[in-house]
């Protein structure tokens with residue numbers, strides 16, 4: 001199975017963000033013929049104010065981004081793990097991933113569990129819970145015979161979620177993100193590799209890059225695919241674009257058989 005991770009710089013213009021995502025998906029499909037294309041966190045809208053972020057939230061299935069990604073998946077006959085979108089849910093939103101299959105049909109929905117309420121070194125503070133509420137459900141879906149686990153951005157810091165994904169059978173874990181430059185430079189690849197090694201799974205992480213508005217941080221980029229041995233096999237580097245890698249679930253199974261860490265847990 002071939003995976004493409006897309007790297008974007010979404011801004012506070014939803015129509016343009018959807019057009020950018022669509023262009024990058026088309027380009028990845030033309031260049032690499034992937035089975036699955038992954039978009040970054042909140043590819044639909046970054047920056048703005050709390051009010052404008054809420055105002056641009058999607059309702060499913062009639063939202064603009066939902067319909068555009070569903071139609072594109074069907075047109076290109078490719079599976080799309082559509083990063084995340086703010087999903088209107090009363091006062092606040094969920095930060096939600098939707099996965100579309102090659103017919104454009106929704107096959108999975110995951111709502112970000114861990115919210116980024118953090119003071120980042122260097123002075124930027126984030127209060128994601130101003131706009132978002134947290135999801136509850138751990139989600140693994142079947143993609144043409146491969147089990148795919150869902151996580152989003154800050155979830156990366158919570159290995160117990162990844163352990164649950166592994167316990168539910170995940171062989172590939174997909175993580176759309178908007179990781180900050182300040183944290184990403186020292187933590188991003190390290191944590192992604194750690195999660196891949198611990199769960200003996202492939203990890204595909206699609207990220208935002210560069211700045212999003214005046215008040216907001218820079219994003220780190222470096223969308224990556226990591227193999228279950230912890231080796232980086234694709235990297236979008238420091239630019240808008242995409243990168244692809246072939247994943248082999250049998251390789252994950254081989255590693256699991258040779259080093260059966262899942263059977264060796266003694267601390268609950």
Ligand SMILES: O=C(O)CNC(=O)[C@H](CS)NC(=O)CCC(=O)C(=O)O
Nearest residue numbers: 042046116128153154178179180183
């Ligand atoms: O709010 C938006 O517009 C898009 N979403 C994000 O940027 C989210 C929530 S604020 N960012 C993270 O989770 C960064 C995590 C991170 O950087 C770390 O764990 O170090």
